[in-house]
Amino acid sequence: IRRANDMHQEGGYIPSPQVNVHLSDQYGSHHANDAAALFKTLDMDLNMFSSAMKVNSQYMHVLWFNLRVNESTSLNEVKDKLNANKYVALTAKDMTSTVFSFGRDHGHYGRILNQTVVVEQTLNVRNGNEINGFCFTPQDGNSLLSSLSATLWFLYPHSYKDKLNFLSNLFFDHI
Template identity: 40%
Template sequence: MARKKPRVHIVGTGTIGEPLVYLLTEQRKEIGLGEVSFYKRTPLVEEVGKVKRMVEVGAVFSAGEDKFPQFKELGLHPMLTHQQALERADVIIDCTPEGNKLKEKYYLALSQKYPKKGFIAQGSEEGFGVPYVWTVNDKCLFGRFIQVVSCNTHQLVCPINTLIIKHEGIENLKNGKFFIARRGSDISEDKVNPGVEAEAAKEKYRQYGTHQAYDAARVIQTLYSRPISIPIHSQIIKVPTQYMHTMLFDIEIKSPIHYKEALARLEANPLIVFTNLKSTNRVFDRARNTSKARGRILNQTVFYKPSLDVSEDGTHIRGTCFTPQDGNALLSSVAATLWLLDPATYKEKMKVFDKFLFTEVV
């Protein structure tokens, strides 16, 4: 009897869930997946087209059994109840902002009933599982619960890992300051922020400023068996744009480096893509028109090349980066899924997604 191909279930169809449904469904044969299902909670007439398109590419639509009549009134026909989809799946990817709540409500009981089942949450869901960024702390993955950190945390970890950790190690970091201008909303959302909003400091993140640096430190800490000092700090403002987040950084190091060496280290990372375009709208437009992944940028960051600067004494590295909200975390979610299914083969299968990476945005 042929071995059943693994099934993946995606909970939520927002800015992460929907593109993840497409990415996994359209590549499922190449990476050895069977069924890819998704859960839609609320029947909304304006989202009928979205659900139909995901079904058309081969994804299996699930909903709460009590919502079946309302979905059918809209011309949509769920193929599974949500409970059936949860029971059938080998990996469940939660793309809602309530990963920890759903862990307590559903996932812990499922993990006890099916010990091999894997679970993934998105964003700042501390406590869900191992905080993870693809290619940064893969060797630290364990257990059946993984937290894929937020897009801006990916973008923050990326230069630290590329410039420092992969070379001299985190001990070479003296101080890292990161200023993030978050986009106010996604292009798929109706809400628009009319002005610039500041983000208040929270006591929990006081040492790090905001959850982005806090979660970045948690990712980096997994690389070390002992508690280490990770002197990084982030600040956030929210700006009235629907395109991309922007991050400015100033990394101070102990052992000096030359500009050419800093550039070479950044260029060696295929998850960093360079651009000479200085505005997020132009970067977003070029990506939308040329991306092989339905308009998404899956690279961890888009680095504005003219912004790279190294101080005369070689101890400060500065730069400006861009990222969309629904890009870099997608690859980490796929990698986490494949790792949960088979740690021995996931890196080889991830090569399937290399074709979606930008080598430049021009």
């Protein structure tokens, strides 16, 4: 679920939600196609499908996820794994505007650099191996951190993770 346009853009705003067509029978929108191609670089062939919709908001993208894992898990295990990932923030806030506002007030130059913000109360484990929930995508973390990581990986393939550690104090555990 994509925002219609960015805060600074004057054009491109839409008056109501707009759904997109599926460009691929296998992947749906280009998002799953891009993600599948990325995972293939890690020799992982994942069954992925996505749909896209724009909403009349300027705050953040929203992602509904449905993951099926091979081994049985519990809600507490899922939360523990998300908590252990420094690039993921958890929140009880269920509106993009309140998460965006938190970033503006507390983030480095008003930015949330985490890759995603998972809404805790939306997490659900079904049948022991299906994980569902919602997360918000801070575009700053998504584009800035990804670009910096890719650049460091290109320049320093054996030590790029160590070089990224200088950003650790800029990530949030909880929003």
